[in-house]
Amino acid sequence: MVNLTIDDKQVTAPKTATIYEAAKINGINIPILCHDKKLKPFGACRMCLVEVEQMKGRQIPACTTPATEGMIIRTSTPDIIKARKMVLELLLLNHPLDCPVCDKSGDCDLQNLTYEYKVNSNRFTDEKFNHEIDYNNPLIERDMNRCVLCGKCARICDEIVSFGALTFIDRGIDTKIGCEFDDPLNCEFCGSCISVCPVGALLARPFKHKARFWAMTKHTSVCGYCGTGCNVTLGVKDNKVLTTIYDEEQGFHKGQLCVRGRFGYQFINSAQRLSKPLVRKNGVLSESTWDEALEIVAGRLKGGSNVAALATPRLTNEELSLFKTMLLENVGTKNFDHAAGYAHAALTEGFARSFGATASSASILDIQKSDFLLVIKTDAYETHPVVGFEINMAVKNKGVKLSILSDKRGKLSKLPDAKTLVHRPGSEIALLNSIAKTILDEKMVDASAAAVAGYAELEKALSGFSAEAIAEQSGLNAADIKKLASEYASSEKALIIFPTGQAYTGHNAVLASALANLAIITGKYGKEGCGVLCLSEKNNSQGAVDMGFYPQDGGLNSVQILDACINGTVKTLFVAGENPLVSYPDRNKVKAALDAVEFLVVSELFLTETAAMADVVLPVCSYAEKEGTFTSTDRRVQFIKPAIRKSVQIKTDFEIFSDLITRLGGQPPLRPALQFEEIAANTPGYLGMNHVSLQKNGAFAPVITIPAFVAPQALTPVVSETGKLALVTGSALYHSGTLSQYGEGPMHVCPEGYIELSRSDASAYKIAENDLCTVSSATGSMQLKAKISLRMPAGVVFAPYHFSATPINSIWSGAPVTLVTLVK
């Protein structure tokens, strides 16, 4: 702590604080333009000038100068005000002053400061800039005439996003922000640069001229895409969500979002939303009334165990738990599941066995507090980009070491000193076991491990996994595996991160247990910066697990439910928000099941491929129209409330389940809040939570771990065949599940499916970028556009799974690695 005097006030501040921070902590406001608390000090604008007595009254920038003991600082003497006015005058000299047509107006730092300092005339004259404006980019409009060269955009893109798309180009008076060689912007479109730009030089094109900042109401909510659970602020006008608004105080991520969260909101007010219940009459779906539709559904739900249900983990905790209650108590069936049945297995089976809990033993906040990160698959960045930002910051700012085990390289591999071990697809589990084996052999085992249940069995079962043996089948060399093992074991704090999801069938219970074994054997769990963090795919995937919406005591899982539809034992299938026809593996089988089942009811926002096959379609609300809670991947329970009024003709899933319960003779809770009371009372870790207390920042549901070793089974390695490529499925950065197809932003930058292959394969098969290739597997064949990239190893191809128009499940039947042939 240092003591100093600011504006005649005695104050104290932490040793590391700058003058600006010291003043801010003590409630003294110093104006800033180029400074951002998330970024390193830069000192470009001189708005924050202050006088320090010890420096003979010289004016120095507060945002870059460290506060030192005994400093006497003045922040607003007439001289300083004069200097700041001059700074503004000089900035306004070349500024186009087109506030009336600039969408930043009302939220613009330059405008606000000009107003505050009453700069209403300019003593200087000069020409205005005449930079070309980039109107062509679908998401980010760049008007460098408005730029004040604060450098925030370039700095955030480098320091946090770690993409490095923007930089200062040209020199002197011509200096501007641009891409290398002044090329068009083609980046990951996270919009971070827009959010920090203090003026209207970078703007969200989808929001262009949609509304004035002051005319919108700002509703805080939780992003409805992935399990990171980022907080978002929705800008609403006339009951429409028009944009997302940056709030640097929001969430652990301080307002940072990814492309889906920031630009993918359009599905909420999409014109394609279903607006009335549909009932199949004479073979066609036709509009109906709620009463008729629900009466039909209720009638069909009286079938007991003939009934099965699949729900999306995008529903709220309240909806999932009410749905479960309805199925168990009012319908009388145990056949319900979510996320294709396997995407939650890492938690519900893997962690359940290894940690005695169906949740991760670490949180996202541990990433920056760790010393060593082991990421399984570079895809962790694509599935959870804002978690990726945390990894970027940990590596770049905190010096955390990063090692990656992956079947392809990726953005994380480019971080400073990141080590990527690219192994043959499908060999990750064997590799992890060999790391555990190395740790055992090299005596790097933690003292606590021997006492954990199953230690002896583990030792025995690992005997076949020596680094040498596994190196052969995984395409790595034994020395690298051993080095990784010793780095992991010797770090004081180490954290393992792996993504799960419907496209990651290999990230299953066995993988989760193998990872847990590593953490337990080295004692790296249950402490700050340690543990295994499973990144669950959807916004409420962890919630769906916590609510127990998966088969227990003999209920059928997703795969069995589809089988039972085909063989006729399941006669009524209730699909709440899932789109299995696109997102589950093996399209033929899903189609056969949906065809075969006697009665299919789908509750959905859109008439998806699955809904189009239904007998009754119920239009429901998006997350922006309902209230409830979502649980993020690290068990942060967060409250959402409606940002817009729902149309009178649609219902929330909660209302539908309540209504059905009434029709089935039960008594539903009146409000989601009451359902949550029940959840809080019955779910481990949720005790004491309620909607009111969760409103502000949400709360972590603690995870209590009881470690146990799970002995690995012998694995059969994936055999390669000559002339065939190994297809791995996954998520594309711009998408999450199938929902983001209805978000215009993601579709602007990634509109269709593709197959990504290495340069060497491309030249071997004579395939050029964007060529249409026929990809065939044992189960089918389809056409995909080729995308050639540096990150793929030879012999491996990647395809994202989100797209209805190019459903990858027509050639993929759920294996972690599918052998395919590629023909142009």
Add this chain to the structure above:
Amino acid sequence: MNPITPIINGMAITLKHMFMKPVTLQYPDERPKVAERFRGLHGLKVSHSKAKCVACYLCPTVCPAKCITVEAGEDANHDKYATVYEIDMLRCIFCGYCVEACPVDALKMTGEFELANYSRQDFIYSKERLLEKQ
């Protein structure tokens, strides 16, 4: 007082007024000359055969009666313009704040005061009706 006096006084005034210029306007045959600063129906100014309005939303923001509806759009040159500009004359209080707020001097108030109409819908003046006639 002589009871006749008031009558005579009265008649004198009447007589005097018979030779004065009449105050009453024989509307609609005679029409008033409105002052230049009169605040009547709004007009959207035109320049280079385009409405000057750039859809900045300041007039709907300042309007105390909340009777102006503006919707902005982007034209072929990427310029901002009002795709919708409507004033609900039933709610307007003719305060003139909108004219004062306009940063580009796109709005004026004309001398037009005959705003009676047969249906409520007709009181909502669209952009076409408000555009200054050239």
